[in-house]
Amino acid sequence: MALHFIGFRGDEYGRAIRIFGVPDFIHIGWDRWARQEVMPGDVAVFARGTAKDEPSAYAFPDLRE
Template sequence: MSARPALHFVGFRGDEYSAALRIFGPPDFIHIGWDRWARQEVMPGDIAVFARGTADDEPSVYSVPDLRER
């Protein structure tokens, strides 16, 4: 039995999230930005959907928080 690939949303901040949700369905992981931690969590075979850029882009040298509280 093989596990299905995880779905990652990366860098979504506005209305594009709703569009991605309609197209791809709910993500397994949401990454606020593309940093080395997010890159480490995307495993071979996973699907990463980016608001801007691609997985080939160099990750930010700064860490992005996983959770934003208002």
């Protein structure tokens, strides 16, 4: 079981860590790649939205410089 944080950009990240713990994976946004990485039994914590939302048609970058 893995913990995924999806779409966190600000102060809500710190609050999520206090509640859920440190994530195993951080996804910048909900795109098809993030959806593919969340496996049955994993916990996905969204800053906004849910796993039932349609993923973005555009991929989010894996790393921001």
